Amino acid sequence: xxxxxxxxxxxxxxxxxxxxxxxxxxxxxxxxxxxxxxxxxxxxxxxxxxxxxxxxxxxxxxxxxxxxxxxxxxxxxxxxxxxxxxxxxxxxxxxxxxxxxxxxxxxxxxxxxxxxxxxxxxxxxxxxxxxxxxxxxxxxxxxxxxxxxxxxxxxxxxxxxxxxxxxxxxxxxxxxxxxxxxxxxxxxxxxxxxxxxxxxxxxxxxxxxxxxxxxxxxxxxxxxxxxxxxxxxxxxxxxxxxxxxxxxxxxxxxxxxxxxxxxxxxxxxxxxxxxxxxxxxxxxxxxxxxxxxxxxxxxxxxxxxxxxxxxxxxxxxxxxxxxx
Ligand code: NDP
Numbered sequence: 617x618x619x620x621x622x623x624x625x626x627x628x629x630x631x632x633x634x635x636x637x638x639x640x641x642x643x644x645x646x647x648x649x650x651x652x653x654x655x656x657x658x659x660x661x662x663x664x665x666x667x668x669x670x671x672x673x674x675x676x677x678x679x680x681x682x683x684x685x686x687x688x689x690x691x692x693x694x695x696x697x698x699x700x701x702x703x704x705x706x707x708x709x710x711x712x713x714x715x716x717x718x719x720x721x722x723x724x725x726x727x728x729x730x731x732x733x734x735x736x737x738x739x740x741x742x743x744x745x746x747x748x749x750x751x752x753x754x755x756x757x758x759x760x761x762x763x764x765x766x767x768x769x770x771x772x773x774x775x776x777x778x779x780x781x782x783x784x785x786x787x788x789x790x791x792x793x794x795x796x797x798x799x800x801x802x803x804x805x806x807x808x809x810x811x812x813x814x815x816x817x818x819x820x821x822x823x824x825x826x827x828x829x830x831x832x833x834x835x836x837x838x839x840x841x842x843x844x845x846x847x848x849x850x851x852x853x854x855x856x857x858x859x860x861x862x863x864x865x866x867x868x869x870x871x872x873x874x875x876x877x878x879x880x881x882x883x884x885x886x887x888x889x890x891x892x893x894x895x896x897x898x899x900x901x902x903x904x905x906x907x908x909x910x911x912x913x914x915x916x917x918x919x920x921x922x923x924x925x926x927x928x929x930x931x932x933x934x935x936x937x938x939x940x
Contacts, residue, residue: 622710627667630921643689654734656680657936676708682733703738712940735935740898743772745884755780760825765792813842834858846872910934
């Protein structure tokens with residue numbers, strides 16, 4: 617059997633994504649063949665492509681997909697036909713089908729569509745660990761979410777509102793502001809032209825935000841420092857505008873004894889039990905109507921490079937899907 621798969625042989629711009637018709641060998645012990653119905657595009661895929669997050673080459677690309685099991689190898693409890701999804705850590709989700717380690721798959725309930733699963737699993741599990749286990753957000757807290765109309769952003773805003781936080785979001789366009797408001801953001805700051813920290817002080821009676829969620833990185837780091845409340849927490853969880861580097865720890869004292877963490881998903885999802893618990897929380901939030909998943913754009917699988925261009929040019933909202 618053969619299947620269309622993306623491959624990168626070297627790092628670089630979107631043009632390094634190549635397509636091959638790869639042979640799918642029979643799955644080995646602990647492996648399955650998974651056919652993808654929908655593939656999620658994430659900013660991390662661009663870091664893998666550019667080499668910001670290095671890995672062995674040549675490599676597949678993409679972490680998130682949902683679909684069905686076509687064949688199982690020895691020592692696998694899943695069955696042919698099972699509905700499953702993955703958020704990595706294996707790279708290679710940009711494919712029509714591929715070999716995957718069974719331990720990296722999560723069951724997708726019958727009432728969750730494959731598109732929803734591929735649009736929500738990685739970003740929703742990220743929102744779960746950021747809000748609940750890393751930020752430990754409590755009802756009534758003032759919380760700032762940068763890039764609030766992005767894939768993670770829209771889900772995180774809803775998750776924080778479900779907890780009962782007061783959520784302030786930043787976005788770069790009026791259309792994005794509208795989406796973030798619809799997701800429940802109490803206030804929006806247009807960080808393309810408004811002074812973020814000043815607005816935060818106005819909106820919080822001078823106190824600042826107890827937790828700042830910053831997936832933008834380099835461009836928002838200073839504003840995040842100035843927006844945090846005394847003894848507040850900055851959760852720096854991504855680098856959409858470039859990584860934060862060269863931080864002088866003394867600045868945390870000057871800005872009010874701040875805490876900073878730089879978490880990654882895989883330190884909060886370290887075992888099959890944790891992955892299942894997080895995914896079950898996510899499916900429950902979706903079923904309960906507390907999280908609605910916005911699919912901002914769909915692309916044919918072979919147009920993954922266009923999806924990367926749009927994501928890196930800040931032209932997207934919500935989740936992006938590739939459809940094999
Ligand atoms: P998004 O859909 O949020 O896209 C990124 C958004 O960032 C853009 O839409 C844009 O929104 C904003 N942005 C600001 N400056 C820039 C810039 N210079 N270039 C591009 N975008 C910019 O992406 P994802 O939801 O996939 O990911 C969001 C962040 O979360 C990323 O940093 C990602 O790495 C991180 N992440 C981290 C995880 C972890 O475990 N630590 C797990 C998952 C995601 P606007 O136009 O409103 O500014």
